[in-house]
Amino acid sequence: MKEASPLSLKVTLQSIREGRFQSLDQCLAREYQMSLAGISKRVSNDFSEGVWARLVDKDFAPKWDPPSLEGVSKDMVEYYFSPLGELEPELVVPTVLREPYI
Numbered sequence: 001m002k003e004a005s006p007l008s009l010k011v012t013l014q015s016i017r018e019g020r021f022q023s024l025d026q027c028l029a030r031e032y033q034m035s036l037a038g039i040s041k042r043v044s045n046d047f048s049e050g051v052w053a054r055l056v057d058k059d060f061a062p063k064w065d066p067p068s069l070e071g072v073s074k075d076m077v078e079y080y081f082s083p084l085g086e087l088e089p090e091l092v093v094p095t096v097l098r099e100p101y102i
Contacts (some may be wrong), residue, residue, distance in 0.1 A: 005046040005062070006069045008038070011080045018081075025093045030081070032091040037080040044076070 015034060019027045038047045044065055053062035066072055084090060 003060070005044075005050060005064045006066060007044050007046055007064070007072050007076060010069065010072050010077050011038075014077055014081070028093055029091045033084055034080045036084065036088055037082075043079045 011034060015030060019030065022030070037043070041048065046062070046064055049062045049064065053060055
C-alpha cells in the first residue's frame with residue numbers, strides 16, 4: 001500500500017464501505033462512476049501519473065498529488081461519488097436478462 005496513490009486508497013476504502021450494503025448492480029454502477037472520475041483529471045492526475053511511471057518512465061516512482069493520506073481532503077474523495085455530468089452516460093446493467101438463481 002505504500003506504493004499506491006493516497007487518494008485512490010481513500011476512494012477505495014469508501015467504496016468498500018458503501019458496497020457492503022449495495023447490490024451488485026449498484027456496485028458496478030459506482031465502480032463505473034469512480035473510473036470516469038479517476039481518468040477525468042479534475043481532482044487529481046494520479047491515474048495518468050501511475051501509468052506514466054510504470055509504462056513510460058519505468059521507474060515505478062510516481063509523484064502522487066497529494067503525496068500523503070493527510071493531504072487527501074473529504075471533498076476530493078466525495079468527487080468520485082458525485083453524480084455523473086450530462087455528457088457522461090449512466091451505466092445501465094441489464095438485470096432483466098440475467099437468469100434467476102437456481
